[in-house]
Amino acid sequence: MGNEAIIMLLLTGLVLVGGGLAASIVLGPKRWNKVKEEPFECGIETQGPSWLQFRVGYYLFAILFLIFDVETVFIVPVATSIKEIGLVAFIEVVIFFVILGLGLLYAWKKRALKWE
Numbered sequence: 001m002g003n004e005a006i007i008m009l010l011l012t013g014l015v016l017v018g019g020g021l022a023a024s025i026v027l028g029p030k031r032w033n034k035v036k037e038e039p040f041e042c043g044i045e046t047q048g049p050s051w052l053q054f055r056v057g058y059y060l061f062a063i064l065f066l067i068f069d070v071e072t073v074f075i076v077p078v079a080t081s082i083k084e085i086g087l088v089a090f091i092e093v094v095i096f097f098v099i100l101g102l103g104l105l106y107a108w109k110k111r112a113l114k115w116e
Contacts, residue, residue, distance in 0.1 A: 060112055071100055
């Protein structure tokens, strides 16, 4: 890919993001009040403080789930076309699963999957 293509890609991204932000500022609602700034959950008024501190374990568990979920999504295209791709692709998928398993083993040994 040439430098011109990279510059055009970056400019297109900047124009689209900037255009979306500008449109939301220009076309968005202008009236603000105290009720709109309150946290909202299921139509029920909040009871107690709205900002609660969660344990790090929740975030770690969510990040691990996303990592393994996104990685396994990449296996679907290979699995559907494994006959056309051949033995090399099969070996790459096996290596991928080994790396994924090692990551899971590492998380397990570090007790990142233990819910306490």
